[in-house]
Amino acid sequence: MDKDNTRDSVSVQWFPGHMKKALRMIEDSVKLVDIVAELIDARIPLSSRNPALDGIIGSKPRLIILNRCDLADPAVTRLWKESFSKNGLLALETDSKSGKGVGGFSAAVREALREKLERSAEKGVRKTLKCMVVGIPNVGKSTFINKVAKKKAAAVADRPGVTRGKMWISVDSGLDLLDTPGVLWPRFDDPFIGENLAFTGAVRDAVVDTEALASRLMERLGADYPALLASRYKLAETEGKKGWELLQAAARKRGFLASGGEADTERMSAVLLDEFRGGVIGRISLEKPQAQCRAAREEP
Ligand SMILES: Nc1nc2c(ncn2[C@@H]2O[C@H](COP(=O)(O)OP(=O)(O)O)[C@@H](O)[C@H]2O)c(=O)[nH]1
Ligand SMILES: [Mg+2]
Incomplete structure (x- = not known):
C-alpha cells in the first residue's frame, strides 16, 4: 500500500x-x-x-x-x-x-x-x-x-x-x-457505512482496496478495543498509532516480511480481515446506539 x-x-x-x-x-x-x-x-x-x-x-x-x-x-x-x-x-x-x-x-x-x-x-x-x-x-x-x-x-x-x-x-x-x-440493498451513501459493511464482509473484498480497509479497521480497533488488539497481535503500544502503523507492527510480529525485509502488509491485511470476521480477535461491535456513535464519527 x-x-x-x-x-x-x-x-x-x-x-x-x-x-x-x-x-x-x-x-x-x-x-x-x-x-x-x-x-x-x-x-x-x-x-x-x-x-x-x-x-x-x-x-x-x-x-x-x-x-x-x-x-x-x-x-x-x-x-x-x-x-x-x-x-x-x-x-x-x-x-x-x-x-x-x-x-x-x-x-x-x-x-x-x-x-x-x-x-x-x-x-x-x-x-x-x-x-x-x-x-x-x-x-x-x-x-x-x-x-x-x-x-x-x-x-x-x-x-x-x-x-x-x-x-x-x-x-x-x-x-x-x-x-x-x-x-435489502445496503446503504452506501455514507462512506462510514460502506466501510462497516466491508469490514464485516457484507460486501466482497474484490470491490475494495484490502490494505486501505485493513488499515482503517486497525485504526478503529486501536481506538475502541485497544486491549483486544494488543493481545491478539502482541502489540506493545497502540495508543496514538495510525492504523497503517499498527498494520505494519502486526505484520512484523507475525513475521510477515516481504523480500526486502519490509513488513508484508498485504498478507497482514488479509489475515486481519479474516480474523476480525471470524471473531478471532474477540467480540467486537463497531457501532453503538446513537449518541456514542455520532461522537465517534465526528472525530477527525
Ligand atoms: N458467526 C456467525 N455466522 C453466521 C451467523 N448467521 C449466519 N452466519 C454465516 O454468515 C454467512 C452468510 O449466511 P447466509 O445465511 O447465507 O446469509 P444470507 O445471504 O442473508 O442468506 C454464512 O457463512 C453463515 O454461516 C451467526 O449468527 N453467527
Ligand atoms: Mg440467502
Missing part, C-alpha cells in the same frame, strides 16, 4: 437494477404477512439496516433480529436492545450459526403481535401468524430460516387463495415463515 493509506474511508458499489428487483419482491411479499423480521448484524446495527424498509413495510409490525451476536460485544448488544425497545421495537439476539437465541423467535413474534392475537382470540379465531425475513445480503437470512425451521423444511405448503405460489415453512402450529427471504 502506498498512495492510498491516508484515505479515511473506502467506497463500495451496488447496482440499481438489483435494488429495484429486491424492492418489488419485498413489496409483494409484505402484503401476505402479519409481521416482518428484520435481520441485522449485531456488530453494525445501523449500517446493516436500510431505512427504505420503513417506507416499504409501512405500519406492518416488525421484529428486529440482532444476528451474529456471537461476534458482537455483549455489552453493546444489550445497549442496542434497550435502544430498540425505547423506540417501540422488540429485538431478539441470535447466533444463527449455532442456533443460539433462535428458539425464542416464535415467542417473540407472538409478543410483538400480542394485541392482534388477543383480538383474534376474543372472536374465537385461532390465527396462524405469517412472517417474512428481510435483510441485506450475507447477514444470515438463509441460515436463520433453516435454524428456525429446524431443517425439516419439508413442511412447506402452497396455500391456494391466500399465498398464490409462495412457499411457507411451518415453524410451529401457530407460525409460518415465508421461505424466500427479502434481500
